[in-house]
Amino acid sequence: MWEGQMTDNSEIKVKSLQKALEILNYFTEKPILGVTEISEHFGLYKSTVHNILSTLKAMEYLEQDEASGKYCLGIQIFNLSKALGDTYSITKIAMPYMQDLANQTGERVYLAVPYREEVLYLEAMYPADSVELMRSILGERAQMYCTGLGKAMLANMGEQEIKDYLDHQELEAFTENSITDKDKLYEELVRTRQRGYAIDDMEHEFGIKCISMPILNRSKKVYAAISVSGIATHFNEENISEWAILLKKYVNKIESRL
Secondary structure: OOOOOOOOHHHOOOHHHHHHHHHHHHOOOOOOEOHHHHHHHHOOOHHHHHHHHHHHHHOOOEEEOOOOOOEEEOHHHHHHHHHHHHHOHHHHHHHHHHHHHHHHHOOEEEEEEEEOOEEEEEEEEOOOOOOOOOOOOOOOEEEOOOOHHHHHHHHOOOHHHHHHHHHHOOOOOOOOOOOOOHHHHHHHHHHHHHHOOEEEEOOOOOOEEEEEEEEEOOOOOEEEEEEEEEEHHHOOHHHHHHHHHHHHHHHHHHHHOO
């Protein structure tokens, strides 16, 4: 079901490389870290941590602040992120349509793919006249059950895949609107499939709503999803109906080019 399944520890042959990558991954939780903090977190000798950090710095995966001596992610991480985005041909296909959609709705438009049991964001487009600070969203992840993108993808997967997801996924409340009952979530997925689009009713972030549709490949399997997202007060029944029609139009265009 899920792309990029968790690695079997028996497959790990180079333990020193594993340590280095675990430390690098720790920067996704805390963007600025020092030797002592990393040493205590992983239970490693400071000398070992220092050697790993120095190597990652030399390879430009980390940068070091001269004043504090602490580390943050370096330029090579950006290069890897760009390479990741380039591997998904759908990004290049979808971007012009996403920009048109953002301009017509006046809202942000997101593109994501399923990754393990989460949503992996690939791209975000803003209206041409937007005054918002635009930022890269590539590589960010979110839960499926409380996002429009995730529910759009999940609702259009096979019944066994949905069952497997519900059997082991914990439903944490991000807001008071988050669906945390599995029976209610299943009912919501059925409604989503019937109407053709998902709605995130401030379930992941308070004050933010979105509508989303899945993008299917030529085998009619879920490949990605696209959404229109913005301030909740912008999402009235009339707008949602109009934007759903626009979403379907551009989803059809993207699917025809996959």
